[in-house]
Amino acid sequence: MKKSLFLYLTILAVLTTLFTYMFLSKEVKFQEERYKRTTTKLRDSIDLVTTKLADANYFSLENNDNAQNYFDSSNDSKSVKYQELIPVVTEKLLDYNSNPKGNPYTGQDQIGANKFIINKVKILNHRWIIADYSDGEIWGEVLLKYFVNEDKTIAFEVNQSLLYQKHN
CATH class of the missing domain: 1.20.5 (Single alpha-helices involved in coiled-coils or other helix-helix interfaces)
Incomplete structure (x- = not known):
């Protein structure tokens, strides 16, 4: 067992x-x-x-060799590094938000009590910028031209601006 x-x-x-x-x-x-x-x-x-x-990111200065080459020149004193240019241009454009009447490069005059300021900026190439702006209630977008002058200052020009309809 x-x-x-x-x-x-x-x-x-x-x-x-x-x-x-x-x-x-x-x-x-x-x-x-x-x-x-x-x-x-x-x-x-x-x-x-x-x-x-x-x-x-296809339309961006970071990925556009032709636009990057625009800033390179054989003379190093006139050459601008695009990596350093992008934050400088963005900062210069956003500095205009402190204007009491709003950022003049939105292409819009103040409508209500709030001023228009630029919220987001995308540098498309060596000449164009697209930006988003609002006054807190109304939103829009603007297409800007920018220029890097000989003295390395930045100049802006509004090309086209649009406001979206206000939704209730």
């Missing part, structure tokens, strides 16, 4: 070990496949976002 009990316990232990091994090996394989699928999805998502970002 003792022998058959030990035999049954041994068979039970071997079967339990076998089933546990099979379960864990399939669990590991399942986790590896799930990891591969998730990694593939994430890579695809990253590629998609990278492509969308590249498309969104």
Whole structure:
């Protein structure tokens, strides 16, 4: 009787070990496949976002070699580094927000109690800027020309401005 009990316990232990091994090996394989699928999805998502970002930044001074070359010249004293120019131009344009009548480069006169100020600026190339502006209630966009003068000052000119209809 003792022998058959030990035999049954041994068979039970071997079967339990076998089933546990099979379960864990399939669990590991399942986790590896799930990891591969998730990694593939994430890579695809990253590629998609990278492509969308590249498309969104197509019109930007940072990615436009022709516009960048406009600022490079053989004479280093007249050369302007576009990486340093972008924050300078943006800051100069935003400095006009402190004007009591609002930023004159929105192309809009003050309508209500609030003045129009520029909120966001995107430098498209060596000549054009697009900016978003508002007075807190009314929003608009403006297309500006900018010029880097010989003395490295920045001049702006409003090309086109538009206001969006106010929504109630």
